[in-house]
Each structure stands twice: as C-alpha cells, then as structure tokens.
Amino acid sequence: MIQIAVLLLAYAGFVALCASMTKHQVETLGRTLMLREQRLLRAAGWAGLAAAYGCAVVAVGWRFGSVLWVAAIMVAGLALTLNMPYRPRGAARAGGVAALTAVGLLLLVKVLVLA
Amino acid sequence: MNGAFRQSMSWLHTWTGLLFGWILLAMFLTGTASYFRPEITRWMQPETGKPASVSTAVAGAEAYLRKVAPNARSWSISVPDARQSTVLVSWRPQPKPGEADKPRRRGGRLGEQAVLDAGSGQIVKPRETRGGEFFYRVHFQMHYMPVILGRWVAGLCAMFMLVAIVSGVITHKRIFKDIFTFRPKKAAQRAWLDAHNLTAVLALPFHAMITYTGLVTLMSLYMPWGMVANYGSTEAYFDAVFPRAEAVRRQGPAPLIPLGPVMAKASEVWGGGRPWIVSVTNPGDRSARIEVTRHSGDQLSNLGGSLTFDGVTGRLLTREPDMGPGRRTAAVMYGLHMGRYADPLLRWLYFSCGLAGSAMVATGLILWTAARRQKLPDPDRPHFGFRLVERLNIGTVAGVPAGMAAVLWANRLLPLDLAERAAWEVHGFFIAWGLFIAWAVVRPARKAWVETLAAAAFLVAALPLVSALTSRRNLVRSLADGDWAMAVFDVTLVALGATLAFCALKAKRYKPTVKPKRKAVQPVEVAA
Numbered sequence: 176m177i178q179i180a181v182l183l184l185a186y187a188g189f190v191a192l193c194a195s196m197t198k199h200q201v202e203t204l205g206r207t208l209m210l211r212e213q214r215l216l217r218a219a220g221w222a223g224l225a226a227a228y229g230c231a232v233v234a235v236g237w238r239f240g241s242v243l244w245v246a247a248i249m250v251a252g253l254a255l256t257l258n259m260p261y262r263p264r265g266a267a268r269a270g271g272v273a274a275l276t277a278v279g280l281l282l283l284v285k286v287l288v289l290a
Numbered sequence: 291m292n293g294a295f296r297q298s299m300s301w302l303h304t305w306t307g308l309l310f311g312w313i314l315l316a317m318f319l320t321g322t323a324s325y326f327r328p329e330i331t332r333w334m335q336p337e338t339g340k341p342a343s344v345s346t347a348v349a350g351a352e353a354y355l356r357k358v359a360p361n362a363r364s365w366s367i368s369v370p371d372a373r374q375s376t377v378l379v380s381w382r383p384q385p386k387p388g389e390a391d392k393p394r395r396r397g398g399r400l401g402e403q404a405v406l407d408a409g410s411g412q413i414v415k416p417r418e419t420r421g422g423e424f425f426y427r428v429h430f431q432m433h434y435m436p437v438i439l440g441r442w443v444a445g446l447c448a449m450f451m452l453v454a455i456v457s458g459v460i461t462h463k464r465i466f467k468d469i470f471t472f473r474p475k476k477a478a479q480r481a482w483l484d485a486h487n488l489t490a491v492l493a494l495p496f497h498a499m500i501t502y503t504g505l506v507t508l509m510s511l512y513m514p515w516g517m518v519a520n521y522g523s524t525e526a527y528f529d530a531v532f533p534r535a536e537a538v539r540r541q542g543p544a545p546l547i548p549l550g551p552v553m554a555k556a557s558e559v560w561g562g563g564r565p566w567i568v569s570v571t572n573p574g575d576r577s578a579r580i581e582v583t584r585h586s587g588d589q590l591s592n593l594g595g596s597l598t599f600d601g602v603t604g605r606l607l608t609r610e611p612d613m614g615p616g617r618r619t620a621a622v623m624y625g626l627h628m629g630r631y632a633d634p635l636l637r638w639l640y641f642s643c644g645l646a647g648s649a650m651v652a653t654g655l656i657l658w659t660a661a662r663r664q665k666l667p668d669p670d671r672p673h674f675g676f677r678l679v680e681r682l683n684i685g686t687v688a689g690v691p692a693g694m695a696a697v698l699w700a701n702r703l704l705p706l707d708l709a710e711r712a713a714w715e716v717h718g719f720f721i722a723w724g725l726f727i728a729w730a731v732v733r734p735a736r737k738a739w740v741e742t743l744a745a746a747a748f749l750v751a752a753l754p755l756v757s758a759l760t761s762r763r764n765l766v767r768s769l770a771d772g773d774w775a776m777a778v779f780d781v782t783l784v785a786l787g788a789t790l791a792f793c794a795l796k797a798k799r800y801k802p803t804v805k806p807k808r809k810a811v812q813p814v815e816v817a818a
Binding site: 178179182189193196198199235238239242243245246247249250252253255256257259260 | 473495
C-alpha cells in the first residue's frame with residue numbers, strides 16, 4: 176500500500192512542479208500565479224517527490240526503494256505529460272486527488288500498524 | 291554550448307538512430323516482453339497448471355529423481371519461483387561400460403531431463419515451444435545466425451543506442467523547460483518531436499540504465515582483455531570465479547538425506563533467500579554433495595552465490611566466497627537490467643518504461659520522415675531513400691508487435707505433432723514481420739499505416755479468443771481458478787491491442803497540415 180503512495184506522491188509532485196511553471200499555469204490552473212504562489216507550488220512539488228522517496232525507502236528499504244522511486248517518477252511524469260494536451264485541468268485536479276489519497280493510504284497503514 | 295558542436299551531435303543522433311532504429315525497436319519490444327518471460331512461457335504451455343510453493347516443488351522433484359535415477363552421477367533441479375508452474379529436473383546417468391568419462395561442458399545439459407508439474411510432481415508434457423525464452427534470447431542474440439555473432443550485433447546496436455542517448459541529450463536544447471510539453475495538435479514535425487522528446491526525457495534514467503547495463507551483461511564477450519591479461523584466457527577466469535565441483539569418487543552406498551531440511555538450512559544461512567538450482571552429485575553414496583544456488587530474486591545483484599552441503603549428514607561444507615567490488619558492481623548492473631528482483635508493481639513500472647523506450651525509438655524513426663516530408667522537392671513522389679525509410683518504418687512499427695503476436699498464434703494453431711514445432715513458432719515472428727514490410731511496400735504509405743496498425747491490433751487483441759477456442763486457457767477459467775497472472779495476461783493483450791487500434795484510428799483521422807505555398811523569396815528577406 177505504501178508502494179501505491181509512492182506512485183501517487185510522485186504524480187502529485189510532478190503536477191505541482193508543472194503547474195508552477197509559467198508556461199503551464201494557465202492551462203492547468205486557469206490563471207497566472209503570483210510569484211509567491213509559484214514558489215510555494217514549486218516547493219510543494221519537490222516536497223512531493225521527496226516524500227515519495229521517503230515512502231519508497233520505508234516500504235522496501237533504500238536499495239529497492241531507490242529503484243522503485245526512479246521508476247515511479249518516470250512513469251508518473253509520462254502519465255502526466257501524455258494527458259496534458261488533452262485534459263490539462265483534469266490532470267492537475269488528479270494531482271490533488273493523488274496527494275490526498277496518498278495521505279489517506281499512509282494514515283490507514285499507520286492505523287493498521289498501531290492496531 | 292557551441293552551435294557547431296550541437297549541430298554535429300544532432301547529425302550523429304539522426305543517423306545512428308535511423309540506421310540502428312529498426313533493430314533497436316525489435317530489441318526494445320522483445321526485451322520489454324521478457325520482463326514477463328515466465329508468464330509468457332506459462333501462457334504458451336496451456337497443459338501446465340498453477341505455480342506451487344518451493345517446498346512442494348522440490349519435494350515432487352526429489353521424489354521423482356529418487357524413483358527414476360537413484361544411482362545417477364548427478365541430479366539437477368531448477369526450482370520454480372512463484373511465477374513458474376513447472377520444475378525442470380535433469381540427471382546424468384552412470385557412464386556406460388567403456389564410455390570415456392568426459393568432464394561436463396560448462397552450462398551443458400545433464401543428459402536426461404523431465405518437466406514436472408510444480409504442484410503434483412507428476413510428469414507434464416507441454417506442447418513443444420520455446421515460450422518466453424524466444425523473446426528473451428532474440429532480444430540480445432538475434433536469430434538465424436550464430437549466437438556469438440548475434441550478440442555482437444546486439445552489442446553494436448546497444449553501443450549506438452548509447453551514442454544516440456548521449457548525442458540526443460546534447461542536441462535537446464530545452465530538457466527542463468520542455469519537460470512537460472506535448473503538442474500533438476501542432477504540425478507533424480513539432481508533434482512527433484515532442485512525442486520523441488517526452489518518451490526519451492521522462493524515462494531517460496531507464497533508457498540510460500538499460501542500454502549501459504545491457505552492454506555490461508555481455509562485457510566478458512565484448513571486452514575480454516582485462517580477464518585475459520590477468521587469467522590468461524576467459525575460460526580460466528570463469529573457472530576461477532565459478533569453480534566446478536571436482537569429480538568425487540564413489541565411496542560406497544549411504545542414504546541421501548531429504549532435500550527439504552537442507553533447503554531450509556540454506557535459506558537460514560542466506561537470511562531468508564530462496565533456492566534456485568539444487569544439484570546433487572553421487573546421490574545415494576557416502577561422497578554425496580548437495581549444492582544449492584541462491585535465487586537472485588531478493589537482491590539487486592543477479593548472482594546469489596551457492597552453498598555446498600554433505601549429502602549424508604547435511605553439514606554445510608563450503609560457501610561461495612564473497613564477491614569483490616568489481617564483480618559485485620557488475621552483478622548489480624546485470625540484476626538491474628534483468629529486474630528479476632522486482633515485485634509486481636515495480637515489474638509493471640519496468641514494463642511501462644520498456645514501452646516508453648519502444649515508443650521513443652518508433653517516434654524517432656517516424657520523426658525522420660516527418661522532418662523531411664515538407665522539404666521534399668515533390669512530396670507526391672519522394673526519392674528512393676525517403677520511400678525506403680518510410681516503408682521500413684511502417685513494416686517495423688506495426689510488424690514487430692504483429693510478429694510477436696504471430697508467435698503466440700502459431701503456438702495455439704500449429705498441429706501439436708508438427709516436426710520442428712518450436713522452430714516454426716519462431717519462424718512465425720519473422721514471416722509476419724516480413725509480410726508486414728511487404729504490405730507497407732505495395733500499399734500507399736497513408737493507407738499502409740492504417741491497415742498494418744489495424745491488422746497488428748487485431749492479431750494482438752484476438753489472442754485471448756484464439757486461446758479460448760483452441761486450448762484450455764481462457765479468461766473465465768483463469769479467473770475461476772484464481773490464476774491472476776494468466777487472467778491479467780489476457781487483459782493486457784486486449785489493452786495492447788486497443789493501443790495499436792487507437793494508433794490506427796489516429797493514423798486514419800490524421801489530416802496533414804496544409805502548408806501555404808512558399809512565396810518566391812524576396813531579395814529583401816535574404817538581405818535581412
């Protein structure tokens with residue numbers, strides 16, 4: 176389950192990075208961002224990718240986790256970019272959903288471990 | 291960066307990519323399929339059952355060998371993992387009187403062999419097929435040529451793939467700025483360039499890793515000089531790193547201990563590792579030795595090492611010494627390439643990256659024509675070189691998937707008692723690929739794209755139906771048996787077929803952007 180969170184966080188991270196770029200703001204978010212928002216979104220994007228790495232290491236250890244993380248960000252990036260020209264808003268919203276689902280999964284795992 | 295340098299790299303990228311592209315596409319697609327080699331084999335052997343636990347499989351194999359070859363010189367058991375449903379056992383009978391006692395060739399068969407069902411331990415006689423092994427082998431040693439020559443061809447292609455990757459990265463001016471950019475609705479050249487860039491850049495770590503480690507897997511063939519300089523010959527090197535068990539004289543009968551506890555002990559020594567190959571020398575004798583080689587599926591490295599036990603007392607005698615840093619590095623690279631350690635999720639990610647790599651090669655090939663079509667003196671009657679590339683592109687992009695499907699069709703449709711049946715399945719790959727190229731040559735290019743892609747889509751997507759009509763493997767039965775691997779296999783075939791059908795539809799609906807006729811060049815513009 177944590178492995179699914181890796182994929183979801185990688186996708187969410189890339190959505191934030193993509194939406195923070197000047198050339199993609201309007202198509203993904205429908206408006207241009209203030210400089211501060213842009214920085215915040217970029218930081219959130221990198222945080223998403225970093226969190227994905229953390230989850231990967233927790234799930235399968237740093238050896239396999241590193242491979243899993245690289246594989247996950249590649250496929251997440253492909254999924255996002257292939258969708259961008261067709262439904263940019265949907266791809267961006269899916270990023271939010273992915274982040275929330277990942278957090279939900281991680282909480283669920285935490286609860287299961289405690290129980 | 292220097293413009294002239296970038297331009298020369300662009301030239302290098304274009305022409306190496308084109309020249310090796312068609313073989314590279316076949317290598318990428320068959321290699322990608324090889325991540326599911328055991329599943330493909332299972333699908334192609336509908337007579338076999340479901341995977342079983344390691345202990346069940348070994349117990350079945352042991353019982354069989356004890357019955358059939360109690361006094362053999364040696365036994366070997368290929369222990370199946372959770373993805374395989376059969377056990378391959380082989381044994382080497384005692385030499386016949388007067389027969390010279392030749393030492394066994396490295397990697398050579400043991401003489402007699404049998405395929406057993408992993409669950410029941412009974413002999414199964416699956417249809418004659420090479421299964422997933424064909425896709426795996428053709429991916430790095432070609433076909434219809436000596437194996438070593440084929441490996442050199444594959445190495446040459448991989449080397450130029452590496453050249454194309456490095457020169458491509460240098461040529462690409464805006465890797466990070468354009469990382470999420472895909473504009474399929476723009477003019478053909480722009481759209482194909484975007485598609486090529488995104489499949490190349492986003493999966494670049496995979497492409498670089500798979501190409502480089504691919505070369506590493508065969509480095510002892512390509513660059514033997516280090517080994518030869520230090521050991522005298524590559525054979526001497528392999529003898530040193532993989533010592534062959536010396537022939538032990540028989541010392542008189544003694545019962546062989548059960549293999550189960552030995553497996554358990556090996557697993558304990560490895561901290562949970564699984565056995566992969568179990569071989570026994572002199573079973574039923576006081577000198578019996580049991581060698582257990584570790585399955586590499588729980589580590590990045592592809593070499594698990596082996597343990598040797600006394601066959602009568604079960605005492606651990608020797609363990610393979612730890613590898614040095616050089617061998618360990620090479621083994622990890624080998625392991626990364628093969629991905630045998632990957633759990634299902636990671637295996638699917640590997641598979642997706644392999645498809646991205648195939649798409650990268652295919653879009654690169656198409657880009658070559660897209661970039662030149664507008665510049666042709668007469669677009670309706672292109673010159674020979676352009677036509678050659680265009681037709682080979684169509685015949686290969688649609689023909690290789692069709693050829694791979696043809697192997698599976700042949701597996702189900704060829705008569706079971708056909709002589710050379712397994713070889714004919716393989717011929718099916720090349721016959722179909724050749725027919726698709728011929729198809730692309732005789733039809734107008736636009737129509738050829740639509741027709742060949744549609745035909746490939748049909749060949750791939752119809753396979754579950756063909757299987758259901760001709761064998762006991764079908765989706766309903768797989769689901770009812772809880773055989774998820776085979777159920778997912780059928781669904782994946784339909785999904786891949788749908789992807790090809792989508793491409794055919796896109797090709798049919800494609801309307802070339804009409805470029806306004808170029809005005810005569812004004813002298814003023816030239817001055818500017």
